[in-house]
Amino acid sequence: MSQTAPLSGAADAAVVAASSPAIQAPAPWDDAVLAAVLLTIDPKGTGGVAVRALPGPVREMWLSLLYDLQPPGTPRRRVPLHVADGRLLGGLDLAATLRSGRPVAEKGLLVEADGGILELAMAERIAPGTVARINLAFDAGEVVLERDGLAMRTPSHFAVVALDEGIGDDEGLSPALLDRLAFHLDLTAIPYDDAVSCDYDLEDIQAARALLSSVTISDGQIEALCGIALALGIPSLRASIFACHAARAHAALNGRTTVTEEDLAVAGRLVLAPRATQLPPMEPPPDAEPPLPEPSEPNQDQDQSKDSPQEPRELEEMILEATKAAIPAGLLAQLQGGRLRRSRSRSTGKAGAMRNAPTRGRPAGVLHGEPRSGQKLNVIETLRAAAPWQRIRREERLRVGRPINRLEIRPDDFRITRFKHKSESTTIFVVDASGSSALHRLAEAKGAVELLLADCYVRRDQVALVAFRGQEAEVLLPPTRSLVRAKRCLAGLPGGGGTPLAAGIDLGMLIADSIQRRGGSPVLILMTDGRANVARDGSGGRARAFEEALAAARQVRALEISTLVIDISPRPQPQGRELAKEMGAIYLPLPHADARALNDAVRATTR
Amino acid sequence: MPIPFPFSAIVGQDEMKRSLLMAAVDPSIGGVLVFGDRGTGKSTAIRGLAALLPKMRAVDCPYHCDPDASDDYLCDDCRAKKAKNGTLKSHQIPVPVVDLPLGATEDRVIGALDLERALTKGEKAFEPGLLARAHRGFLYIDEVNLLEDHLVDSLLDVAASGQNIVEREGLSIRHPARFVLVGSGNPEEGELRPQLQDRFGLSVEVKTPTDLAVRMQVVRLRDEFERDPEAFVAKWKNKDAKISRQIQKARKLLPEVEVPDRTLEETSKLCIRLGTDGLRGELTVIRAARALAALDGHQQVEIEHVKTVAVSALRHRLRRDPLDESSSTHRVERAIKEQFGE
Numbered sequence: 001m002s003q004t005a006p007l008s009g010a011a012d013a014a015v016v017a018a019s020s021p022a023i024q025a026p027a028p029w030d031d032a033v034l035a036a037v038l039l040t041i042d043p044k045g046t047g048g049v050a051v052r053a054l055p056g057p058v059r060e061m062w063l064s065l066l067y068d069l070q071p072p073g074t075p076r077r078r079v080p081l082h083v084a085d086g087r088l089l090g091g092l093d094l095a096a097t098l099r100s101g102r103p104v105a106e107k108g109l110l111v112e113a114d115g116g117i118l119e120l121a122m123a124e125r126i127a128p129g130t131v132a133r134i135n136l137a138f139d140a141g142e143v144v145l146e147r148d149g150l151a152m153r154t155p156s157h158f159a160v161v162a163l164d165e166g167i168g169d170d171e172g173l174s175p176a177l178l179d180r181l182a183f184h185l186d187l188t189a190i191p192y193d194d195a196v197s198c199d200y201d202l203e204d205i206q207a208a209r210a211l212l213s214s215v216t217i218s219d220g221q222i223e224a225l226c227g228i229a230l231a232l233g234i235p236s237l238r239a240s241i242f243a244c245h246a247a248r249a250h251a252a253l254n255g256r257t258t259v260t261e262e263d264l265a266v267a268g269r270l271v272l273a274p275r276a277t278q279l280p281p282m283e284p285p286p287d288a289e290p291p292l293p294e295p296s297e298p299n300q301d302q303d304q305s306k307d308s309p310q311e312p313r314e315l316e317e318m319i320l321e322a323t324k325a326a327i328p329a330g331l332l333a334q335l336q337g338g339r340l341r342r343s344r345s346r347s348t349g350k351a352g353a354m355r356n357a358p359t360r361g362r363p364a365g366v367l368h369g370e371p372r373s374g375q376k377l378n379v380i381e382t383l384r385a386a387a388p389w390q391r392i393r394r395e396e397r398l399r400v401g402r403p404i405n406r407l408e409i410r411p412d413d414f415r416i417t418r419f420k421h422k423s424e425s426t427t428i429f430v431v432d433a434s435g436s437s438a439l440h441r442l443a444e445a446k447g448a449v450e451l452l453l454a455d456c457y458v459r460r461d462q463v464a465l466v467a468f469r470g471q472e473a474e475v476l477l478p479p480t481r482s483l484v485r486a487k488r489c490l491a492g493l494p495g496g497g498g499t500p501l502a503a504g505i506d507l508g509m510l511i512a513d514s515i516q517r518r519g520g521s522p523v524l525i526l527m528t529d530g531r532a533n534v535a536r537d538g539s540g541g542r543a544r545a546f547e548e549a550l551a552a553a554r555q556v557r558a559l560e561i562s563t564l565v566i567d568i569s570p571r572p573q574p575q576g577r578e579l580a581k582e583m584g585a586i587y588l589p590l591p592h593a594d595a596r597a598l599n600d601a602v603r604a605t606t607r
Numbered sequence: 608m609p610i611p612f613p614f615s616a617i618v619g620q621d622e623m624k625r626s627l628l629m630a631a632v633d634p635s636i637g638g639v640l641v642f643g644d645r646g647t648g649k650s651t652a653i654r655g656l657a658a659l660l661p662k663m664r665a666v667d668c669p670y671h672c673d674p675d676a677s678d679d680y681l682c683d684d685c686r687a688k689k690a691k692n693g694t695l696k697s698h699q700i701p702v703p704v705v706d707l708p709l710g711a712t713e714d715r716v717i718g719a720l721d722l723e724r725a726l727t728k729g730e731k732a733f734e735p736g737l738l739a740r741a742h743r744g745f746l747y748i749d750e751v752n753l754l755e756d757h758l759v760d761s762l763l764d765v766a767a768s769g770q771n772i773v774e775r776e777g778l779s780i781r782h783p784a785r786f787v788l789v790g791s792g793n794p795e796e797g798e799l800r801p802q803l804q805d806r807f808g809l810s811v812e813v814k815t816p817t818d819l820a821v822r823m824q825v826v827r828l829r830d831e832f833e834r835d836p837e838a839f840v841a842k843w844k845n846k847d848a849k850i851s852r853q854i855q856k857a858r859k860l861l862p863e864v865e866v867p868d869r870t871l872e873e874t875s876k877l878c879i880r881l882g883t884d885g886l887r888g889e890l891t892v893i894r895a896a897r898a899l900a901a902l903d904g905h906q907q908v909e910i911e912h913v914k915t916v917a918v919s920a921l922r923h924r925l926r927r928d929p930l931d932e933s934s935s936t937h938r939v940e941r942a943i944k945e946q947f948g949e
Contacts, residue, residue: 045833085710102727128796132750133709139650141609144708146715146737149722155609176796179645213834219827226823235815238646240826245833380714380722384776387725407726481798 028186029194035183035270036066037200038249039159041208043117045245046182047138048160050123050173053187055165061195062187066117066161068198069205075116077109077158079134081125085147088133092148094379101390101406105150110134110143114156123162124171131174134160138180148380182242184274200253208252215248217259224315228268228323231316233278243267261318268323276323381415389413425521426462426479430508432528432568433469434499450490462520464511465489468504470497471538475507479515498540501532501579502548505556512561523562526585529569530576546575553582564588610836614655615846617648618825619816626809626919627656628850629898630787632857636894637808638766638788640751640799640923647813648825649791653747657704659851661858663743664697669735670742670782671700680769682782703744705737705786709753717761720776733780738771741786751790752797759803762788766806808891809916810923812936857901864897866908874913877946881939883924891920910947917943 039046053059067076079088086092090108097104109118110133118134120126137143137156145152160181166172178184187195225243234240247267251259386409393408463486465477477489505526512522532545556563563585567576572589580587617624626639641649665671672685674697681689689695707716718736725731737746748754754762765771771784788807792799804810816822832839871893878889893908895916900908922935 089708089710097726103722129709129753132753132796136708136749144706146708146711148712149714149719149734151715174796176645176793217830219823222827222830223819223823226826227819230817230819230822235644235817236646237815237822237825237829240822241829244826244830380712381776384720384722384725387720387722388729388731390726391729 027194029190029197031270032062032185032187032190033065033198033200034250034266035185036062036069037205037253038246038266038270039183040066040069040205041249041252042212042245043159044157046159046242046249048117048162048181049183049185050162050164050178050181051185051187052164052166052172053185054167055163057192058187058190058195059163062185063161065198069200069202070116071202071206075113076119077113077116078119078121079109079126079130081122082127083109083130085133088130089137089143089147090145090150090152090154092150092380092383097383098407103149105145105152107154108143108145110137110158111154111156113158114154116158118158118160120160120162122165123173123177124164124166126174128174131177135176135180149384179236179238182246182271186274204253207255208249211252211255211257212249214257215251215259216257217244217248220315221247221259221264224264224319225267225272227316228272228320229275231320232272232276232323234272234275236275239272239275243271246271261315264315264319265322268319273323378415382409382413385415386410386413425523426464426512426515427523427525428464428466428479428508428511428515430466430468430473430504430524430526430528431493432499432501432504432526433467433493433495433497434533435469435496450487465493466504466508466511467493468500468507469495470500471534472500473503473507475511479511498534499528499532499545500534500536500538501528501530501545502536502552503534504528505549505552506536509552509556509559509561512556513559516559516561521562523564524556524585525564525566526579526583527566527568528576528579529567530565530573530579531569532575549579550582553579553585557582557584610840611654611658612648612651612829612832613840613843613847614652614659615850616828616832616839616843617652617655618828619821620648620652620813622919623649623652623811623813625899625902625915626811626895627652627789628854628857628902629895629916630789630809631656631660631854632901633861633894633898634785634787636787636891636898638790638806640804640807640810641789641791641813642794642799642810643813644815645793647815649813650749653704653745653789653791655847657702657745659847659854660702660704661851661855662699663702665700665743666695666697670739670784671703672783673743680783680785703740703742705741705744705746707737707746707748707754707758709750711737711758713758713761716758717765717771718773718780720778731777733773733778735782736771738765738784738786739782742782742784744786746786746788748788748790750792750796751803752792752794752799756800759800763802763806804923805887807923809895809919811919812922853902856904857898860904860906861897861901864900864906864908866893866897870896870908870910870913873910873946874917877913877917877942878921880942880946881921881925883921888921888924892917895920914943914947 035049039049051059051062053062067074070076086106086108088108088110090106090111093104093106096106120134138158138160141157142153142155145154160177162173162177162181164173172178222240222244225247226240229240229243243264244267247259247263250263250266251257254263256263386407390407393410397403397408462479462481463477464475464479465486466473467476468474476493477486480486508524508526512524515522530546530549531542532549533540533542535541535545536548563580563583565576565580565583565585565587567573567587567589569576576589577587579585614624623641626641630636630639641652643649664674666674666685668682668685670682670685672681672695674695678686678689685695713719714736716736717738719734721730721732721734724734765784766786766788769783769785771782773780790799790803790807816825828839874889874892874896878892881888883889892913896908896912899912899916900906903912905912918936918939921939925935925938
């Protein structure tokens with residue numbers, strides 16, 4: 001989000017002026033155009049662009065402008081969200097293979113895009129595996145294919161345009177992809193009326209391309225770009241490399257063979273600013289952290305002034321001013337809220353969430369047989385099965401005087417892929433964190449859960465955590481495989497208050513049910529002393545609360561969810577046993593629960 | 608094939624470079640896992656290494672068998688030929704460094720019926736896969752944590768036995784497949800299966816340098832390379848050649864490098880202190896230390912060598928302790944300090 005959306009005029013402008021430094025950034029649309037131009041001048045050096053915007057006239061305008069700038073014949077390929085490996089990387093061309101009777105390879109999108117642009121549709125939702133395949137080809141400058149009996153390496157260089165339709169902070173491109181794209185644009189705040197002009201044309205591009213290889217950048221300038229990246233908290237070195245390329249492309253665009261301050265400022269604004277995770281501590285606010293540690297440079301090179309008229313430090317300040325003006329205004333707020341943009345924990349959490357997508361089961365060999373409902377014909381294996389017989393079948397047909405097919409496939413050759421459905425198991429802990437339990441057993445329960453977590457981690461199972469206390473139940477940890485996350489949630493689990501047992505069971509059941517619907521196998525582990533005293537509506541009363549808990553328990557049984565009730569009261573109570581019975585659960589009284597015994601019990605249930 | 612960035616021009620990342628060189632000197636160390644930040648030159652280092660590996664003698668067969676190998680390590684054809692002629696003809700070839708790309712299908716990895724020959728000639732012939740091609744060389748998997756499970760299974764099996772057994776489409780083939788497994792990845796993209804992690808001898812964590820001078824040097828060299836790759840490679844040719852000679856010398860020296868009893872004892876104590884499972888940890892530390900000594904031109908493994916390699920050899924073998932917050936790197940470093948003093 002940029003700060004210069006001139007929607008409501010003067011009031012906004014005043015706010016902007018107050019929060020941003022002296023230099024005003026150019027209009028976002030002009031920068032978006034500039035990014036398209038620089039990308040076109042040096043696609044290899046800048047990698048590509050991430051465009052955050054919903055589909056609409058502004059995005060369309062930007063895209064058509066980008067393609068208008070490309071030299072004639074530049075390929076443009078669009079990768080759909082759920083692209084198959086065969087289409088992306090290439091593979092066996094079935095039609096041609098059947099026609100000619102010999103294996104014919106088919107180019108994938110990554111090869112077809114060579115010398116041009118690869119457009120990723122809805123890039124924020126693209127599967128991590130697909131991103132990895134694109135990245136590998138992108139980095140290596142070639143597509144390595146090992147599929148369907150084919151082995152090929154095909155050089156391919158393409159620029160990526162990743163269309164990010166994410167909304168809000170939680171949705172966004174994979175960090176691995178973002179890292180490889182020099183420019184990160186946000187078009188969401190650009191009004192339609194602004195998205196009109198482009199001051200450059202094909203001739204400008206061609207002139208700049210011709211000049212590009214002779215543009216030089218000095219060591220002092222490189223140092224300045226690296227220094228700023230550090231000051232803005234940008235860890236990846238690709239950012240600085242991209243900034244050099246962008247600066248050079250901008251110099252070429254302006255007909256220069258040496259990089260100037262202006263070029264560096266553009267590079268800082270377009271490449272570094274959107275990646276900032278901290279504000280540069282150049283003008284420290286009162287009693288803030290100490291300023292940027294000066295790198296030790298005892299012997300300043302004397303002849304450095306020859307290629308850079310200014311000391312890197314001064315140069316750095318200059319670019320920083322320009323860069324800071326382009327840093328999203330929201331960053332400051334986020335920093336003050338104690339959150340870093342694209343912080344490590346958030347991105348890992350997101351990767352975890354993506355992995356939770358239903359697994360397809362894994363191919364576990366090939367079966368002889370006809371494809372029936374839902375089963376998939378394995379074309380390659382079918383061809384393989386048919387292949388050895390071709391000569392005999394041809395001769396046979398000749399003998400009876402029938403026309404010869406190039407390739408004859410008979411039902412006997414049909415092969416189908418067998419999938420092994422190892423449905424993922426998710427252990428849902430529903431932990432009683434109320435006063436009565438908290439006092440006795442919560443610490444032990446935590447220990448047990450931690451042991452189980454480590455165990456689930458090794459088996460690649462997922463774990464979820466629900467706690468209930470006071471008036472209600474809450475999901476402390478949605479299903480995850482991340483040990484670190486789970487531990488963090490657990491550490492923050494407070495105890496005390498009433499025992500809304502029914503609410504806890506309800507919530508655990510809800511999660512279990514949704515996992516079941518997606519084809520996973522949930523295991524519910526209820527850790528409680530069974531002494532409910534808060535009803536679903538939050539009101540007190542032991543009798544009604546327990547009655548509701550029993551009702552919830554019966555629902556669990558109806559859903560056939562495997563359940564274990566661990567009675568964690570110091571002396572086992574009849575309520576616990578009754579609850580387990582209604583649930584159809586295994587009941588485990590643990591008057592002297594230690595973490596390890598608990599762990600063993602749970603393992604026995606989940607196996 | 609794109610021109611690789613010269614190995615010797617990689618700035619910093621000493622642990623990664625050292626580990627790759629040790630694996631090149633002694634393949635029995637069991638491969639290298641490189642995990643860490645984006646844009647730190649993980650792939651670059653491995654491709655650079657490929658360019659400077661000394662050539663090897665090989666028979667002209669699909670598995671480039673070692674002409675001096677015992678019968679157990681030869682393919683069926685070579686074994687038959689050797690029995691008949693007594694010797695095997697061989698020539699010099701570059702050490703294979705084979706990519707296992709994501710999206711590879713099983714038939715290409717382990718080998719399958721040759722579709723082309725079957726379709727056009729009706730012959731039933733085996734077409735060797737990537738595992739055959741990687742025999743006696745390196746098998747490199749970028750983004751190893753995203754590799755599909757069924758491929759990981761095949762890989763684990765072959766890496767353990769040194770043999771690839773193919774039973775499919777009426778084929779029944781076994782061939783030698785010994786290779787150094789090199790994997791790289793970013794843990795943020797997904798965790799690595801523990802069984803696979805354990806298979807790697809050394810595990811390296813790479814981090815983005817935070818020192819301005821180092822960062823600047825990286826960016827400058829990268830920039831120079833991208834502007835004119837040929838000229839850049841020519842400029843670094845001598846330094847690369849020097850490393851290549853170092854590997855060759857170290858390989859010759861390796862069988863003569865001695866491990867004093869005291870070093871063995873100290874290594875065992877270190878592993879006991881860390882509670883690593885089994886003997887694999889100790890064995891890897893000793894092998895790696897020997898390879899390092901050989902690279903240094905030493906006849907004897909010193910405690911310093913053990914200290915240098917211990918973190919890479921042990922950090923991925925620690926049991927996960929959910930109650931210990933500190934990283935495994937830190938735990939190994941702590942144990943080294945306790946064991947050997949400052």
